[in-house]
Amino acid sequence: MVQLGELRRRQGRFDEAEFLFAQAEFHPSAIAGRARIHLASGDYASAWTAIRGLLDWLPQNSRVLRADVLYLAVVVARAAGEVEQAQLLADELRLTAALTRTDSLMASASAADALLAPPAAAVPLLNEAVRLFNAAGLRFDEAHTRLFLAEALLATGDKVAAQRHLALATEVLSGLSASDDLAHARRLAKAAGEPAVGGLSAREREVLRLVSQGLSNPEIAVSLVLSEHTVHRHVANILTKLGQTSRTGAASYAIQAGLL
Template sequence: MTSLSSAQAALDAGSWQVARTEFLAVTKETADPLAYEGLAQAAWWLDDGIMCVGSRETAYRRHRERGDALGAARAATSLAWDSLLFGHGEAVALGWWTRAESLLDGLEESAEHGWHAVREAELASDVGHDPERALTAAVRASAIAHRLGLEDLEVVGMALQGVALTSAGDVTAGMTKLDASVAAATSGDIADPMWMGKVCCWLIIACNRNKDVTRAADWCRRVEAICAERNLTPLFNVCRIQYASVQVARGSWSEAEEELTGVIERLSGSQRASRLDAVVQLGELRRRQGRVDEAKALFAQAEFHPLAIAGLARIQLANGDAVSAWAAIRGLLDRLPQSSRVLRADVLHLGVVVAHAAGDGEQAQLLADELRATAETTRTDSLLASASAADAVLVSAAAAVPLLLEAVRRFNSAGLQFDEAHTRLTLAEALLATTDESAAQHHLALATEVLTELSADDDLALARRLATAAGAPPEGQLSARELEVLRLVSQGLSNPEIAASLVLSEHTVHRHVANILTKLDQTSRTGAASYAIQAGLL
């Protein structure tokens, strides 16, 4: 006969399939609610949302039948998060959390009280976007852990304090707590691999929110190694989504696309809400690439996700519908409390642009002021850059130039290639308005080189229009990379051969060749090579 202890041993060893089989056998022989709790945890790791939630509900009922309020509260607390995780909705999640709260009321303080506070902090962060409540709950969890001598709970509580602090704009204090928590979690202070992994993921997410892409990438690699070593597939998928987000921000778009399409395929049958995170990230990548119809289809799969709302608003603005774009962004900002400063900051620059375009200058100024205040609090390069770019929207072209130069410098320092190149286009427009064509041409050339590498079609089209307005000669528009490609074209190499030589994708080479033909006003590769030789470009 399979025993509960052997099933638990399999779970502790990370043998998820064996654990599920053994816990299932135990449930057929006994009504012990602990068997259902173990079965739920094994199903969690196997991404079986139906079995996970169903087993937790059965555990809750069995504890209630036995008159065990503490056990029932533990099951209800787990259901509060798993209901949200597997797509049962926020109302169900909050309902289970409240039920657990009522069961714990009046009971002697225990570990269950601390983990209940942890789930409150998670829900406050992810559902309520309320860092103040999240911080209060996380502090309470750590205090309970300290009194009861529960080291793993104390580390988790400290990590959630870090999440709340960074969300509220206190990046230095928040990242300090997260760094300490991850160091403890990865060195063995947290026995449960789920909580170890979650602590690491929180750090990566915080890095992403603050656009600390180098740090996020470093931690992604570390966590991936742990996930691979210990067969932590659900956490591995979350990590890959976060890593892809880093790659989108850094401009490594081919790698990001490969990661996101892979995760979406792996999660095709999953009920986890994290699948939508991958979908909207791919949608944002498609938007930046100028593949608008694909972006809209992806955003439609997650219409209430903040990134999807912002992405669709950008598309509406590009299509000349500033009023609809402003309505969407205003609605999104209304959902995010003022205390959630970093999450709001992600939207504020766009809010300034669309409000100004829609003729709401007063609101545009208020949003710009809020973004500047948050940027000065966090002192991160990415937010300081966004604040300067937002301020530039509301002033004359002459006054905008130094602000946009500062934004370009800050985006460069943050390693955000696309944002830097996009801002250079805006800077070029301002320079042209002040009749400084030479400086405009300089920034257009730098922007065009990056945008060509990224195949950012819409921004490239804008760059060409601005280059024409700046009076740049066709040959002056070729980037360094385009000259490399042109040199190989003149040697008779095919696109696949050029791709292999320069370590690029064939798609990128095709885009380079197309840009070269357009810029040199030629219709064939032979014509472009001949023109370049005659013009002394090669």
């Protein structure tokens, strides 16, 4: 129930996620999931109340259980203006990561440290987090972290690197239908100087034309003599530029906008 709720949350289907989390009211992941929904809606106080209560309930000596929510706790505490608490939680996560030496926790610790650092210092921390999430096989976390890396890169003036990470993140997030993160990616793409909505390249228009005809990525690859990976990348870029989260939506938008 909690896993399905988390999937719906990542897809931006918050009402469904709330219902599913309610079925497992006292499960730590359900509490964390509801806190994430509060965070996404801008209700930082409620998110912090939920996370603080969860951490108070989890014993200090249960390092692994606490570590599962510490990164989120840092994010929420920072958003709620609890900067000192955020730093304490980041320090705890870093200590647990150092003790366990698992890729996933070390990645989370680096990402948490980056949240509390200026952009120039955050970039190497986020690069490390992306690398470790990749090593751990956590594709969603890797893509999600690439968005924050792109944001930090933009703040330091490196638009080229930011665009590269946005493209890689969008490719994964599109496949997962992670609408909330895709919206974040679109905002960053605009700041990174990506072409305006509808500013498709000639190749992207070719791909979009075949998408609108209902062809799958393998079929498009054969038709245009491209690799499936390249087609997937083009589709991801098309979705970002058109501000859409599905192939059907992109095709419909393109037809209405006269792009085909």
